[in-house]
Amino acid sequence: MSELNHALEILQKQGIKKTTQRRNILDYLIQNRIHPSADVIAKSLQMNLTTVYNTLDILINSQLVYVIDNNQDGKKHYDYFGHPHYHVLCRNCGKIVDGTNIDLYNFPRLAHEDSNFLIEQTSLEFIGLCEDCQKLLLTHST
Numbered sequence: 001m002s003e004l005n006h007a008l009e010i011l012q013k014q015g016i017k018k019t020t021q022r023r024n025i026l027d028y029l030i031q032n033r034i035h036p037s038a039d040v041i042a043k044s045l046q047m048n049l050t051t052v053y054n055t056l057d058i059l060i061n062s063q064l065v066y067v068i069d070n071n072q073d074g075k076k077h078y079d080y081f082g083h084p085h086y087h088v089l090c091r092n093c094g095k096i097v098d099g100t101n102i103d104l105y106n107f108p109r110l111a112h113e114d115s116n117f118l119i120e121q122t123s124l125e126f127i128g129l130c131e132d133c134q135k136l137l138l139t140h141s142t
């Protein structure tokens with residue numbers, strides 16, 4: 001099954017209609033793992049920005065899309081989250097990189113065991129300096 005069909009099936013299981021906009025935004029986020037902001041999505045898909053925001057809200061509630069909102073540029077960034085992964089953010093230039101070498105699969109269970117909360121979402125973020133910004137910022141200080 002394609003990733004898009006996998007995502008659409010999750011929507012259907014939650015009783016959420018598969019509209020053209022939802023399908024197009026999901027497809028765009030699956031194909032473009034660049035953590036775009038809403039205006040980038042609207043421009044790329046030639047969609048109305050309000051429609052993009054409304055559609056993203058539904059996809060966020062369905063847990064298929066994850067929001068990164070502490071980015072350096074002050075904008076919210078959106079990411080397909082059909083498969084949980086962590087993020088590494090550069091505090092200087094705002095670059096966002098996907099991390100795959102930590103398996104987040106057991107994290108919700110561990111958090112539940114420790115808190116008795118019903119865990120609904122998992123996220124993990126590391127903040128630092130990317131390679132370019134290390135060169136830029138750290139070499140000039142000596």
Ligand SMILES: [Zn+2]
Pocket residue numbers: 090091092093094095129130131132133
């Ligand atoms: Zn950077």
Ligand SMILES: [Zn+2]
Pocket residue numbers: 035079085086087097098
């Ligand atoms: Zn990501």
